[in-house]
Amino acid sequence: MTTEADPTAAPAGNVGASEMDAKLRQENQAAFSRDLEFVSSLANPFYLNHLALSGVLASPSFLRYLKHLDYFRHPRYVKYLQYPHALHMLDLLQSEPDFRLACRDPAFVGEVMAKQVAHWATWRDPDANAADEPPESNLPSTESA
Secondary structure, three states, X not given: OOOOOOOOOOOHHHHHHHHHHHHHHHHHHXXXXXXXXXXXXXXXXXXXXXHHHOOHHHOHHHHHHHHHHHHHHOHHHHOOOOOOOHHHHHHHXXXXXXXXXXXXXXXXXXXXXXXXXXXXXXXXOHXXXXXXXXXXXXXXXXXXX
C-alpha cells in the first residue's frame, strides 16, 4: 500500500520557514507593543518620578534604551502615539541630565503636570477653529457705501 503526498500541502522546507517568519513577526509585534507602551508612559510625569526615584534614569543601559526608542520619531511609527508630547519627554530624558535629576522632586513633577493640563485646556486645533467660522460669501454686499 502506497501513500501519495497531498498536492496542496506546502513543501516541507517551506513549512519551517513560514513558521519561523510567523514567530519572528509575532516577536517583533510584541517588542513594538512594549516599546509603544513605554514611550507613551513617558508622557506621565508621575511615572518619570517613579523611574527617577527607583534609580533607573541614572542607568547607562536605560539611556541606551531611550536612544533606541528614537525610531518612534519616524512618521511610520509616530502615528501610533496617543500622547505626542511623550517624544518631548524622551528628548529631555536623553539630553538633559538636570531634567532627569529634577524628576526626583515631587514639586517639579507637579509643576510639569500642571503645565500639561494647562496646555490641554487652552490648546485648540487650528483646523477645528476654521471649521467653526462661517464661510465667506462671494455675494455682493447689501450695505451702501
